[in-house]
Structure formats: structure tokens, C-alpha cells
Amino acid sequence: MTIYVDIIFLENLFMNYIILFATGTILRQPVKIIRYSISSALGSIYSLISYISMMEIYSNLMLKIILSLAMVYIAFNPRRVKDLGKSMMIFYLTSFTFGGVAFALLYFIKPQEILFKDRSADWYISYEDNISRRDFRVHSDYNSL
Numbered sequence: 001m002t003i004y005v006d007i008i009f010l011e012n013l014f015m016n017y018i019i020l021f022a023t024g025t026i027l028r029q030p031v032k033i034i035r036y037s038i039s040s041a042l043g044s045i046y047s048l049i050s051y052i053s054m055m056e057i058y059s060n061l062m063l064k065i066i067l068s069l070a071m072v073y074i075a076f077n078p079r080r081v082k083d084l085g086k087s088m089m090i091f092y093l094t095s096f097t098f099g100g101v102a103f104a105l106l107y108f109i110k111p112q113e114i115l116f117k118d119r120s121a122d123w124y125i126s127y128e129d130n131i132s133r134r135d136f137r138v139h140s141d142y143n144s145l
Contacts, residue, residue, distance in 0.1 A: 005048060012047040016040035019098055020075045023091045029076055039075040043067065068092070 017040040024031060046067050050058035057063065069084075072091050078084040 012044040
């Protein structure tokens with residue numbers, strides 16, 4: 001299976017925007033398209049870098065918390081620490097809900113392109129730019145697959 005970097009970026013951009021939009025709806029915040037887009041782009045860039053580099057620093061819990069703090073702060077611009085904490089809790093609950101639904105869909109649909117064995121998922125990743133070609137084995141230590 002070939003994974004394209006632009007598709008990863010756009011998919012994460014779209015899903016981050018939906019999660020931020022749902023969080024804003026739950027918090028009854030006015031929709032700020034520019035803020036949501038910038039925050040979504042930040043999350044998409046992080047996911048893109050983590051896919052490309054495969055370094056352990058990008059799976060660090062503290063870095064992910066700092067990223068989510070930055071995303072929530074950019075999207076909602078809370079005035080107080082209490083508002084930031086509330087926004088973070090709703091953001092995480094919304095993210096976990098979307099992640100759970102996606103995991104349930106994967107479980108019930110069982111796509112043919114992804115092979116599950118020994119708690120790991122095998123993907124074939126290639127770069128068609130005639131500069132480099134790599135094969136990766138993505139383990140479930142860092143991913144929920």
C-alpha cells in the first residue's frame with residue numbers, strides 16, 4: 001500500500017478541524033474558521049513529521065500534551081487557566097470518542113489493505129519522487145492499530 005504525504009496531511013487537517021469544531025460546539029464557542037484552520041494545520045504538521053521521521057521523541061506523552069495545549073489555545077484563546085482546562089478536557093473527550101468510533105469501524109469492517117498480526121500493522125510506504133524509497137514496519141507500540 002502506498003501512502004502519500006499530502007493525503008496524510010489533508011486527512012489529519014480535516015479530522016483535526018472536525019474535532020476542534022465539535023469541541024467548540026460543545027463549549028458553545030463561536031466558530032472561528034481561521035483559528036481552527038491554523039490549529040488543525042499545527043496538528044497535521046506534527047502527524048506528518050511523526051510519520052516521516054519515526055523518531056521516539058514524537059511519541060513522547062509530554063510533547064503530545066504540549067501540542068494539544070497549543071492547538072486548544074490557538075483554536076479557542078481561553079482567557080483563564082480554568083477555561084483552558086475545561087477546553088482541554090472536552091478536546092480530549094471528543095478526540096477519544098472519534099478515535100473509539102474509528103477503531104470500532106476498523107474492527108467491524110476489517111479492511112483488506114491492512115494486515116494485522118502480532119499486534120502490529122504492516123504497510124508498504126513508498127516515495128515515488130525518484131529520490132528515495134523506503135519500507136516501514138509500523139508497530140502498535142505507538143499506534144492504536
